[in-house]
Each structure stands twice: as C-alpha cells, then as structure tokens.
Amino acid sequence: MATFVANLGLSLFLAHLSKIVVPLSAVHTPVISYQPNLAYPVHNDAGVESPPPSPTGKADVPLASRFKVRCHPLEPEVTNQVNEYFLTHWPFKDDKAKKKFVGAGFSYVTCLYFPMAKDDRIQFACKLLTLLFLIDDLLEDMSFKDGSAYNEKLIPIARGDVLPDRKVPAEWIMYYLWESMRTHDRDLADGILEPTFTFMRAQTDKSRLTIKEMGPYLTYREKDVGKA
Secondary structure, three states, rough: HHHHHOOOOOHHHHHHHHHHHHHHHHOOOOOOEEEOOOOOOEHHHHHOEEOOHHHHHHOOOOOOOEEEEEEEEEEEHHHHHHHHHHHHHHOOOOOHHHHHHHHOOHHHHHHHHOOOOOOOOHHHHHHHHHHEEEEEEEEOOOHHHHHHHHHHHHHHHOOOOOOOOOHHHHHHHHHHHHHHHHHHHHHHHHOOHHHHHHHHHHHHHHHHHHOOOHHHHHHHHHHHHHOO
C-alpha cells in the first residue's frame, strides 16, 4: 500500500479529482509557499562541505523550513467521519487491520492534497481515495484474472448502470459514493469516471510482470495512476 501511495503519477490522478472538490477561484492559488534560505553551505580547510551556521549559534538546531504546510480546515472532522464510515462498513479482517487502516491516514493526506477544496466536497475526495486504496489491498490477494473481473464488475456500478450487491461493501460503497458525487455536480463527477477506470484496469495489467527497464515501467505507471 505504501508503494502505491508513493507513486510518481498520483499527483495527476489528484489533478482530475480536484476538478470536483476545488473551487475554480482557488485553482491558481499556490498550496505551498516558498521562502528563500539565505544561509549557504560553507567549507572547512579540507574543502569538505559543512552545514551553514545556525542563527542561534547552536549547530544542532535545524534551519526553519522553506515551506509552509496547508491542510483543509475541516481535516479533523472529515478524517473522523470517513474513518468511522469505513470502520463500520468495510470488512477488515481484525482489529489489527483496523488499526493499520486508521494509521495510514488516507483522509489526512487527502486534506493535504486539497487544502482549498469546498467544504461540502472534501469528504467525497477522502472517501474515493480511501476506497481505491482498500480495493487495491483486496486485489493483492487475487490473481490477475480474478482481480480484473472484480474491477470490471465495479465499473458499471460506479457509472450507475448496475445496482450493487448490498452484501459486498466495495460494490455498494462505490455505487452510493458516485451517486452522491453526481448529485452535487453530474458533469464533473462523470468527467473523472474514465480516468478512474484507467487506473483500476492498470491495477491488474499483466504487462507489469514483464517490465525490466525504466521506460516501460514509467509507461505502465502512467496508466496505473498517471492518467487516472
């Protein structure tokens, strides 16, 4: 799961999702502010680079960060709501799995991704990313064939073309999440369906078994989460 979250193409997936949750007026507002650090590295007599001196004179005191973190103001509330939702409805194996899920901090990370999201939409983003990560965990225990069939069954459910099996959490959560998103803005919600499906299909793409070089790997990852 950690590898999946760290994927280099994940930011592109989030760019598509931001079309739903972030107001247009905030699109060009920088999320991270950059502050120049005027302290440069110094060299000793041997020419070896050493850390710049601390303003306080204490070498072990780190310099202030150049970046300011911004997080959605409703993060604590949304995180609790989304965690409780999945803890109640998702079939975790045991308490250890539940604890691992909470510790993963999916909603917290999502609120960092979208600090300017509309208050009534940030929960959609948190639920969608959390659901995709949980489904990815399920696929790890399946063959490519079974995993592909599993995701292909979820795709028409997300579109609203097929009703879900109420006994399968992944199905009915997927169904009602997309229905709720369409209620807020049908065009925008439907607009990220295909990018999401591209990602879901890449999860079970057999071509990743034959990847031996960086070029093919990046091509696969672009499908995996890049285009999504």
